[in-house]
Amino acid sequence: EAFKAAGQGQAADLLSEALYFLELVLPNDRCRSAFVCHDGIAVVSHVMSNITFDDDLLENFCDLCSTLYAVDNNVPTALFVPLEQHIPRASLEQLDVMVGHLSQCANLENFASACLKQEETLLVLLDTVSQLEPPYHCVELLKDLLMVAVKLDITPSHRLICSVENYLSTLKQQGPSIKSCWGSISSCVGCLYLFNPLRYSVGPQLAGVRSFLESFSQHIDSEFVGSYWEQRPKQFHIFEIARDVFSVEHVSLLIEDGFHIPPIDDSLFDAKEYFLHNAGDFEPQLLHQSDVTIVKAQPQENSGGLQPVYAFANGEAVTAQRAMEAMRNGFTIAIPNMTMRSPSIAQLASHLYRLFGLSINCNLYYTPPHSQGFEPHYDDHCVFVVQIHGVKTWTVVDQQCYMKVPKLYQQSPVQFEQYARLAYTERVLSPGDVLYLPRGMVHSARCEEHSSLHLTFGLETETMMAWQGFFHVALILFQQQYEGISQDTQKQQPSCFWARAHIVLSQIAHYDSRFRVACLLLFDRSLVQDPQSHLDTLIDVLRCYFNGPEWVATAEALRMCTSQTRNDLDFLFHFGQHDLKVCPTLLNSLEQLLCHEHILDNLRQGVSGVPMGALPDKRDSTWQLVKDKYRAVYQSFVTSRRNISELCLHMHSLQLLDSCTT
Numbered sequence: 001e002a003f004k005a006a007g008q009g010q011a012a013d014l015l016s017e018a019l020y021f022l023e024l025v026l027p028n029d030r031c032r033s034a035f036v037c038h039d040g041i042a043v044v045s046h047v048m049s050n051i052t053f054d055d056d057l058l059e060n061f062c063d064l065c066s067t068l069y070a071v072d073n074n075v076p077t078a079l080f081v082p083l084e085q086h087i088p089r090a091s092l093e094q095l096d097v098m099v100g101h102l103s104q105c106a107n108l109e110n111f112a113s114a115c116l117k118q119e120e121t122l123l124v125l126l127d128t129v130s131q132l133e134p135p136y137h138c139v140e141l142l143k144d145l146l147m148v149a150v151k152l153d154i155t156p157s158h159r160l161i162c163s164v165e166n167y168l169s170t171l172k173q174q175g176p177s178i179k180s181c182w183g184s185i186s187s188c189v190g191c192l193y194l195f196n197p198l199r200y201s202v203g204p205q206l207a208g209v210r211s212f213l214e215s216f217s218q219h220i221d222s223e224f225v226g227s228y229w230e231q232r233p234k235q236f237h238i239f240e241i242a243r244d245v246f247s248v249e250h251v252s253l254l255i256e257d258g259f260h261i262p263p264i265d266d267s268l269f270d271a272k273e274y275f276l277h278n279a280g281d282f283e284p285q286l287l288h289q290s291d292v293t294i295v296k297a298q299p300q301e302n303s304g305g306l307q308p309v310y311a312f313a314n315g316e317a318v319t320a321q322r323a324m325e326a327m328r329n330g331f332t333i334a335i336p337n338m339t340m341r342s343p344s345i346a347q348l349a350s351h352l353y354r355l356f357g358l359s360i361n362c363n364l365y366y367t368p369p370h371s372q373g374f375e376p377h378y379d380d381h382c383v384f385v386v387q388i389h390g391v392k393t394w395t396v397v398d399q400q401c402y403m404k405v406p407k408l409y410q411q412s413p414v415q416f417e418q419y420a421r422l423a424y425t426e427r428v429l430s431p432g433d434v435l436y437l438p439r440g441m442v443h444s445a446r447c448e449e450h451s452s453l454h455l456t457f458g459l460e461t462e463t464m465m466a467w468q469g470f471f472h473v474a475l476i477l478f479q480q481q482y483e484g485i486s487q488d489t490q491k492q493q494p495s496c497f498w499a500r501a502h503i504v505l506s507q508i509a510h511y512d513s514r515f516r517v518a519c520l521l522l523f524d525r526s527l528v529q530d531p532q533s534h535l536d537t538l539i540d541v542l543r544c545y546f547n548g549p550e551w552v553a554t555a556e557a558l559r560m561c562t563s564q565t566r567n568d569l570d571f572l573f574h575f576g577q578h579d580l581k582v583c584p585t586l587l588n589s590l591e592q593l594l595c596h597e598h599i600l601d602n603l604r605q606g607v608s609g610v611p612m613g614a615l616p617d618k619r620d621s622t623w624q625l626v627k628d629k630y631r632a633v634y635q636s637f638v639t640s641r642r643n644i645s646e647l648c649l650h651m652h653s654l655q656l657l658d659s660c661t662t
Helices: 008-025 029-037 040-049 055-072 081-089 092-103 108-117 119-129 136-151 158-172 175-195 207-217 222-227 249-257 271-277 320-328 343-356 416-420 467-485 495-511 531-547 550-556 558-568 570-577 584-595 599-604 622-653
Strands: 234-237 293-299 306-310 332-335 359-367 382-390 392-397 424-429 433-437 443-446 452-460
Touching: 008 040, 008 055, 029 040, 040 081, 119 158, 136 158, 136 175, 136 271, 158 175, 175 271, 175 622, 207 343, 249 320, 249 332, 249 359, 271 622, 293 320, 320 332, 343 359, 343 452, 343 622, 359 443, 382 392, 392 433, 424 433, 467 495, 467 531, 467 622, 495 531, 495 558, 495 584, 570 584
Parallel strands: none
Antiparallel strands: 234 433, 293 306, 293 332, 332 359, 359 452, 382 433, 382 452, 392 424, 392 443
């Protein structure tokens, strides 16, 4: 009655105070019971339906919804009816203010959860606020709501997802005029991808991609794997990459319209985890030495060697105009993570993955005439250099005599004095030429009369993907099998016994390059003639290391490699997420051994009894089980990494909005 007697403005003030009061008292059980008993929701809903919303009223309404959701994990539908009625009646100015208020709600997570359970309100809101120009507040609110849904594992209905896709597609068509919203739009796209990755694709395969792959595949055969892979370089010629796949014109567009892609932490194996961990960092700009590097190699005084000089400070935002200006002054443009920036390059990388079963990355290098971007160096991964435009001269050392099969992230500077004494071969690449370089092979590249654009596809052999990773999986399975057979807990080995075996295996791989090479079981089976013989050889090697005097030499150098061992075994801590049970006590023991200052003494105790000394016979069916489990664990491992890459690709190119089926 008081509300009926009050004028419109006074009624809004009264209701605002009432909602604020309810927000304070409803957490109390007796007050909430009285509110429900007297049908308080219906009263509030009725009054709100007859009052024009103002800022304070809207703010208190949001807080009331948050309070109700926090107490009962639900907000009655009736409470949203006035909001649904108010939205279509509001002016665009009121809508803009309202959406701004909602996006700054103090208890956004609870309010968003309530909204996501009342999708009709969101649908009305989307249909109405799509008229807002510019749409800043609306996109920000939509991003916040979808981020909450991802965080709380709430999957919106198909109808709501389609409405969001349509709204974002409309915004995308406005192009540069809404670039200030680009970061929030890409975050919305990331949420849509995470709701259902299978719904979206990277687009139809271009004709140029098909031609490239058909020509490239002819040169990757069993002879290549047996005679060149991780041993020596090989140069061959294929069809030139068509302009619809990639060309010089794409470079400035990549910089102008590119996004910052946060680095993928090795501890983050899940796309959702990666997305939430980096929320707010996907900005529409490229940062120097993270997303793009502008560099040239200049002579060092008095040494005869080269040193890098950078055009921008570390972390500085790079524009296309300034990047091209630096290139005219002799600087090379290097852009990493191209599989996350270009759908066509992602398709090329996908084919390489099917051949080799390894993580694939791609970098772009654009170098002006009479210039060199980098000093002589070796890579910690194998690469295929694909020349797209211009001509480049490569100087390649004839042997892997500097660092044979280095592990990923295991690099050291190449000293000029040592490099100058090595025999080398010069190779000239023109458009359509491909050069394979094994990891550890020292090389450099320079331009003479022409500028050059090339792509470098890197095949990264992580620990999981090397033979070392295969034997870590075998160790875990042997432990489970051993403990399953031995019912007498008194006779079971302590977990530190198995942890020692993992550390020793890591050290063997540190000194024996045969355990660092890519596991042949991952390759396309038509490329590998006899992986079993390689496996048998490694089993014999392990028997010698664990039971013979070779172990002593390994142990003596162990104390210098403890930090390397820790990094090397990080992936074991994530096996629980990838279809392989890892006993927590094993991980605890592993952590204790790695942290212990007397690690050498700890490892020497009982090493000769490590179960690897009693490996199953090579003909035993146990090894087939290990192979099957290894492939399953590896597939789960790679799928999660690929999901992160596809997530970034969709966010970067907004390709998802072109491929969605609304």
